[in-house]
Amino acid sequence: MKELQKIKELDARYFMNTFGPRFPVAFDSGEGCTLFDTEGKPYIDFFAGIAVNVLGYAHPRFTAAVQEQCARxxxxxxxxxxxxxxxxxxxxxxxxxxxxxxxxxxxxxxxxxxxxxxxxxxxxxxxxxxxxxxxxxxxxxxxxxxxxxxxxxxxxxxxxxxxxxxxxxxxxxxxxxxxxxxxxxxxxxxxxxxxxxxxxxxxxxxxxxxxxxxxxxxxxxxxxxxxxxxxxxxxxxxxxxxxxxxxxxxxxxxxxxxxxxxxxxxxxxxxxxxxxxxxxxxxxxxxxxxxxxxxxxxxxxxTNLLEHTQKTGAYFKEALTKLMGSHSVIAGVRGRGLMLGMQLADKVPAREIALKALKKGFVIGTAAGNTLRFVPPLVIQRGHIDALTRCLDSVFKSLNHQTPKEGTK
Ligand SMILES: Cc1ncc(COP(=O)(O)O)c(C=O)c1O
Known part of the structure; x- marks a missing residue:
């Protein structure tokens, strides 16, 4: 049995069901802005454990400090x-x-x-x-x-x-x-x-x-x-x-x-x-x-992490805003620094978009039902953002294919 399946069964049997159906993945390790699941598949992380992991994963100086204190x-x-x-x-x-x-x-x-x-x-x-x-x-x-x-x-x-x-x-x-x-x-x-x-x-x-x-x-x-x-x-x-x-x-x-x-x-x-x-x-x-x-x-x-956050956040917001031009499903882009939200049209559930992105190797969050939430590690780079915008572009395109325009069969 695959590791994820074993974890799912234990969770279903022993954990209080307050989180409902979770996203179908268990992360096992991480490095920088990349998480690896129990099968070794990599994901670029734009959620940082709900805006927590600002330094990303296995950050050398942070890890050394915590390891040293653990031992002490x-x-x-x-x-x-x-x-x-x-x-x-x-x-x-x-x-x-x-x-x-x-x-x-x-x-x-x-x-x-x-x-x-x-x-x-x-x-x-x-x-x-x-x-x-x-x-x-x-x-x-x-x-x-x-x-x-x-x-x-x-x-x-x-x-x-x-x-x-x-x-x-x-x-x-x-x-x-x-x-x-x-x-x-x-x-x-x-x-x-x-x-x-x-x-x-x-x-x-x-x-x-x-x-x-x-x-x-x-x-x-x-x-x-x-x-x-x-x-x-x-x-x-x-x-x-x-x-x-x-x-x-x-x-x-x-x-x-x-x-x-x-x-x-x-x-x-x-x-x-x-x-x-x-x-x-x-x-x-x-x-x-x-x-x-x-x-x-x-x-x-x-370090220059705060400045990096401002600059990378502005780049990210612009990239998300550009996507609005091609996809009417995007109703707005909001936020500051590396705390950004993409409001989707009324009936589009953000969770479904997040699930599709997850399958393509991107971890993104949701908020308030139909908002996609991006709160990545602050060490995220422009290359990661470019890869995510390509992913979102293809996910939104696939939605267009699923919902034929009015008057067409
Ligand atoms: C603004 C704000 N306050 C408080 C909390 C609660 O924090 P915790 O889950 O660590 O108790 C959250 C969690 O999302 C939050 O976003």
Whole structure:
């Protein structure tokens, strides 16, 4: 029996079925931007494990750093001082507008921490403010409070009642934020670009306008940079490109290049609200994950990877936009840096296109039903992009053949 078949059978028998039918492949190894499946077939990766593997696979310096730390010490607990944790906190503070950091294991947990910190900030001030304004179509994670913050009804319904005190407003509409503020509001929490919601980039000035609202009403401004952070859009943080300075920033995904780690960063005034005992984590910020974070930051800051991301992202966006000219099935191309989305015509399911691309040796993602999502390793090269656009061109052509034009038989 083939290895993939064996894995599929084990998965069907023993794993909780939360992911539905998965794409029919199991990856076994990787190098650079190429993944190899259990049969040894290569795939060019434009998904990076959902915007995680920024350095690609088997990156020599990253791998050596993590291997060395594995052999030395993986975990101790936060009852003791942790060298790599202190050094990663220092590095993140040095290169951001924040003053302090807390490490988690995932993006959802980073957002949970941010939500707790916002509430504690006003508790310390003796003010009864606890409600958080978030955006419709947002995605903040799967734990209960992060899910409640997520402005998508479909994720809430099976788990009602949701933790209360979240209010949802249309994205990219600052007036709606202003109108939603009330005496109990403590914060506004947004993604600088909505990822799972379909790679939706707000209009220029939106985040600045929301920041102004927060400042005027004394609210905390929280940016969820779990997907956009750590170089994805061509800067260390996407908000640097938007001219804002949030009070709290959340990170995960790319921070560990695949080693699980998340973080929330805060300005001193907000961070000071957390006192001993207010928050904690067994694994969060352990020596292994923080060594991974340090290695990622080192690559982003000491090589030309951020500039490469900007240039390659612009090249990629132009290539995808050009495809629009030949295929009416493409309704739009959006995004920034190496976080791009291709909106397909209404009834074209993105998953089917992704499946066809997979068969041709390309891993691409989907979002919001009919958007193709491209969040490759940041080390992706123009040659990979050219190969993908040729592949998409042929996939879209094959669709045209399948759907005869009206009036033809
Ligand atoms: C913007 C954003 N926030 C939070 C999360 C949740 O992160 P995690 O899956 O690591 O809990 C995601 C995951 O896709 C995300 O895109």
């Amino acid at each position: 010490l993986i975990h101790t607990s936060n009852f003791y001082y942790v060298g790599p944790q202190a050094r990663l906190a220092q590095a993140l503070v040095t290169h951001s507008c924040a003053d302090r950091v807390f490490f988690t294991n995932s993006g959802a947990e980073a957002n949970e921490g941010a939500i707790k910190l916002a509430r504690k900030y006003f508790y310390e001030k003796g003010e009864k403010r606890y409600e958080i304004i978030t955006a419709k179509h947002s995605f903040h994670g799967r734990t209960l409070a992060a899910l409640a913050a997520t402005g998508q009804e479909k994720y809430h319904a099976p788990f009602e009642p949701m933790p209360p005190s979240f209010r949802y407003v249309p994205y990219d509409d600052a007036a709606a934020v202003e109108a939603a503020v009330n005496e109990t509001t403590c914060a506004v929490m947004l993604e600088p670009i909505q990822g799972e919601g379909g790679v939706i980039e707000p209009g220029e000035g939106y985040l600045q306008a929301v920041q102004d609202i927060c400042r005027r009403h004394g609210l905390l401004f929280i940016l969820d940079e779990v997907q956009t952070g750590m170089g994805r859009t061509g800067k260390l943080f996407c908000h640097e490109q938007c001219g804002v300075e949030p009070d709290i920033i959340t990170l995960a995904k790319a921070l560990g290049n695949g080693v699980p780690i998340g973080a929330f960063l805060a300005k001193q005034e907000a961070a000071a609200a957390f006192k001993p005992g207010d928050h904690g984590s067994t694994f969060g910020g352990n020596p292994l994950s923080c060594t991974a974070g340090l290695a990622v930051l080192h690559e982003l800051l000491s």
